[in-house]
Amino acid sequence: xxxxxxxxxxxxxxxxxxxxxTNVREKDLTFILxxxxxxxxxxxxxxxxxxxxxxxxxRFKIRINARDVLTWNLNAxxxxxxxxxxxxxxxxxxxxNVPNNVPVEFIIQEGKVEFGQVVIWYQVEV
Numbered sequence: 001x002x003x004x005x006x007x008x009x010x011x012x013x014x015x016x017x018x019x020x021x022t023n024v025r026e027k028d029l030t031f032i033l034x035x036x037x038x039x040x041x042x043x044x045x046x047x048x049x050x051x052x053x054x055x056x057x058x059r060f061k062i063r064i065n066a067r068d069v070l071t072w073n074l075n076a077x078x079x080x081x082x083x084x085x086x087x088x089x090x091x092x093x094x095x096x097n098v099p100n101n102v103p104v105e106f107i108i109q110e111g112k113v114e115f116g117q118v119v120i121w122y123q124v125e126v
Contacts, residue, residue: 004038004123011104015051015116018060018108029104031064031120038123039088047121048104049083051114058111064091065102074113088122 011029018025040046048062054074062070069086092098106115 003126004040004044005126006121007034007124008119008121010117010119012116012118015114016106017112017114018106019112020058020108020110021112025108027106027115029106029118031102031104033098033100033102034122034124036124036126037092038125039092039094040123041087041089044123045085046088046123047083047085048118049081049121050118051079051116052082053077053079053114055112055114058113059109060111060113061107061109063103063105063107065098067091074111079114 009031011031016027018027038044048070052074054076056076058074060072060074061068064086067090069090070084072082091102104118104120
């Protein structure tokens with residue numbers, strides 16, 4: 001039986017602001033899919049982590065490989081660290097064609113949010 005260990009990629013080291021009232025509603029990032037990446041759905045799900053500061057009540061979603069993995073509502077507040085485990089087979093379904101450079105999209109649906117320090121944690125085979 002193959003063993004796995006956790007690894008991570010920093011997708012964005014800095015900040016960006018999305019505002020539903022303007023034309024800056026999306027941010028496109030790239031997750032470089034490792035050759036030894038393991039799709040996990042049980043206790044070893046991938047995790048997306050990031051900072052967020054809502055300037056007003058806001059709603060946003062995150063898509064990985066053109067599939068929704070997270071939708072979140074935030075009240076206007078201080079900056080906070082957020083992380084969410086997601087089902088690995090949602091963006092990487094069995095048998096699907098997955099590019100090496102996987103698109104990760106932050107999409108604001110309502111309000112205004114500053115995001116930053118975007119990281120994806122995942123499992124690789126060793």
